[in-house]
Amino acid sequence: MLRRLRPALAPLLAVVLVAPALYVTTRRVLAGMGADKPFDVRYVPTGGALRVLSEDLQLTIANYYWLQTVQYIGETRGNQRGWDRLFPLVDLVTDLDPRHGYAFQTGGIMLSTLQRPDESDRILKKGIERGPRWWTFPFYIAFNDYFFRGDYESAARWAELAARTPGASTNISHLALSMKVKSGSPDDAVRFVGEMLATAKDDATRAALEEQYKLALLQRDFGRLDAAVATFKARAGRPPRSLEEVRGVGLLAAIPEEPFGGHYLLDAEGVVHSSARDQRFKPAEPGRLQAPAWAPPQLTKDSK
Amino acid sequence: VNAISAIAWVTFRESLRQKLAVNLLVFSVLLILGTLTVSELTFGEQYRIIADLALTAAQLFGTLIAVFIGAALVAGDVQRRTLYPVISKAVSRTQYVTGRYAGLLVTLLSNLLVMAIATVLILAVYQGGLAFLYTTPLIAALLGLAAQLAVVGAVAIFFSSFTNTTLAAIFTLSVALAGHFNRDLIQFWRDNAILRVVGFVLPNLGALDYKVALVYRDAVPAAQLGWSLAYAALYATVALSLAAAIFARRDLR
Numbered sequence: 267m268l269r270r271l272r273p274a275l276a277p278l279l280a281v282v283l284v285a286p287a288l289y290v291t292t293r294r295v296l297a298g299m300g301a302d303k304p305f306d307v308r309y310v311p312t313g314g315a316l317r318v319l320s321e322d323l324q325l326t327i328a329n330y331y332w333l334q335t336v337q338y339i340g341e342t343r344g345n346q347r348g349w350d351r352l353f354p355l356v357d358l359v360t361d362l363d364p365r366h367g368y369a370f371q372t373g374g375i376m377l378s379t380l381q382r383p384d385e386s387d388r389i390l391k392k393g394i395e396r397g398p399r400w401w402t403f404p405f406y407i408a409f410n411d412y413f414f415r416g417d418y419e420s421a422a423r424w425a426e427l428a429a430r431t432p433g434a435s436t437n438i439s440h441l442a443l444s445m446k447v448k449s450g451s452p453d454d455a456v457r458f459v460g461e462m463l464a465t466a467k468d469d470a471t472r473a474a475l476e477e478q479y480k481l482a483l484l485q486r487d488f489g490r491l492d493a494a495v496a497t498f499k500a501r502a503g504r505p506p507r508s509l510e511e512v513r514g515v516g517l518l519a520a521i522p523e524e525p526f527g528g529h530y531l532l533d534a535e536g537v538v539h540s541s542a543r544d545q546r547f548k549p550a551e552p553g554r555l556q557a558p559a560w561a562p563p564q565l566t567k568d569s570k
Numbered sequence: 571v572n573a574i575s576a577i578a579w580v581t582f583r584e585s586l587r588q589k590l591a592v593n594l595l596v597f598s599v600l601l602i603l604g605t606l607t608v609s610e611l612t613f614g615e616q617y618r619i620i621a622d623l624a625l626t627a628a629q630l631f632g633t634l635i636a637v638f639i640g641a642a643l644v645a646g647d648v649q650r651r652t653l654y655p656v657i658s659k660a661v662s663r664t665q666y667v668t669g670r671y672a673g674l675l676v677t678l679l680s681n682l683l684v685m686a687i688a689t690v691l692i693l694a695v696y697q698g699g700l701a702f703l704y705t706t707p708l709i710a711a712l713l714g715l716a717a718q719l720a721v722v723g724a725v726a727i728f729f730s731s732f733t734n735t736t737l738a739a740i741f742t743l744s745v746a747l748a749g750h751f752n753r754d755l756i757q758f759w760r761d762n763a764i765l766r767v768v769g770f771v772l773p774n775l776g777a778l779d780y781k782v783a784l785v786y787r788d789a790v791p792a793a794q795l796g797w798s799l800a801y802a803a804l805y806a807t808v809a810l811s812l813a814a815a816i817f818a819r820r821d822l823r
Contacts, residue, residue: 318751318758319750319751320750320751320775320776320779321776321779321782322750322776322779322781322782323750323776325622325781325782325785326622326623326626326781329618329619329622329623332612332619333608333611333612333619336611336612336613337611365786366618368614368615372613372614467614468613468614469613470613471613
């Protein structure tokens with residue numbers, strides 16, 4: 267037995283000796299390739315450069331980049347990496363395959379969730395011009411106008427367009443009308459996002475919309491708490507010491523549950539904050555919300 | 571006809587023994603079966619990934635098999651000098667080229683049948699039935715793919731008739747690739763007569779590709795499919811006739 271193994275001993279010894287060095291080298295090589303970094307797409311070609319390909323090859327390349335886009339969106343360390351490639355990726359996929367309605371929709375929602383409403387609008391408007399006739403495209407533009415820009419007039423126009431598109435949910439026309447006649451309130455935002463959440467078809471979209479829904483709840487709660495605190499100040503001539511004090515005098519039925527898992531608190535000036543996500547849309551003028559002045563900390567490359 | 575069918579049968583049997591072709595077929599089937607797993611990488615619309623990848627795998631590996639077997643048929647026989655005993659008998663060079671092509675065609679269609687079965691199987695697993703055979707143009711897409719392989723095989727035989735195996739494979743691959751570019755190039759070259767002719771000479775493989783229709787479940791009109799198949803048959807006939815003409819005049823000493 268040993269005699270039969272003898273010819274193999276030298277190569278096996280070589281394997282044993284080389285294997286540790288190979289392991290160390292492999293780790294170095296993988297580190298050099300960025301394998302320990304968040305998933306990223308180094309280079310995204312432009313759709314124009316691939317236009318000479320036949321329609322069928324374009325479809326296959328579009329599907330390849332769509333899978334890349336899904337991995338890019340699904341990277342759990344996405345905030346650490348940044349999201350600069352998302353728009354070019356979705357733009358490329360929809361250039362090569364303009365019938366891929368799901369790419370328009372998912373791209374538009376994700377960019378909106380990442381607080382890039384202008385890029386979101388560009389993708390969704392491209393979908394309206396070149397993609398399939400989906401009512402969700404103008405609907406999400408309406409959301410961007412409403413939620414990020416506070417532009418009710420524009421939001422109402424897009425919502426109307428959505429309502430007129432075949433297959434639209436029956437509630438969309440009601441929302442369009444509501445936005446047209448009202449100056450807008452956080453309650454409308456909650457209902458608006460709630461409507462979109464009800465139409466979500468997959469887990470990724472639902473997760474993105476749930477995040478927006480929580481933001482809408484946050485704005486609604488800020489609005490209610492601000493109003494109660496202002497009434498307290500007017501009556502007592504001083505800011506309240508806590509929200510419990512506001513509740514104690516009957517100006518609040520209950521302190522609402524903070525949607526991001528934190529709690530609401532008051533600072534020395536009597537301004538309401540959230541302990542989990544202190545993010546506000548402040549109205550610049552009555553009936554109109556200003557573009558968010560905050561820079562989302564999780565979207566910068568240096569932040570964790 | 572007997573000579574042609576005898577050569578075709580030998581060609582088919584030879585190709586079954588070619589390890590490269592068998593390996594390509596095995597890889598293609600594995601890739602097609604793997605599309606179900608790959609499709610899990612997306613959210614929503616898994617069907618589009620399965621349909622596209624499965625057909626692309628069949629197209630890619632089918633084309634490679636057509637190129638590597640086709641390029642080696644005539645040129646390989648000349649290089650190995652196995653051609654002489656055949657054409658010294660009562661077999662014309664045209665019959666020889668036709669028989670070789672017929673055998674290649676049977677091989678390609680057999681391979682495609684295996685890949686088509688794998689595709690139907692994987693789609694049946696995903697869709698939970700065979701209704702997609704009626705609701706999607708899968709049959710039309712597979713017929714289009716068969717036509718593509720027939721054209722590529724004819725081009726391979728054409729190049730194989732006057733050059734060596736390596737060059738024939740390179741030329742055929744280049745033409746097959748260009749065949750997927752040329753629809754838009756013809757439009758770009760609208761004003762240049764010479765380049766426009768080049769565009770028409772290259773095989774229009776994009777016109778035989780119904781992958782987009784399959785992914786979007788668009789119906790393929792029978793007339794359109796008929797014209798495409800007729801185009802492929804005529805193109806292959808011309809390529810094969812040119813191959814026979816060149817090979818008939820070729821000095822094999």
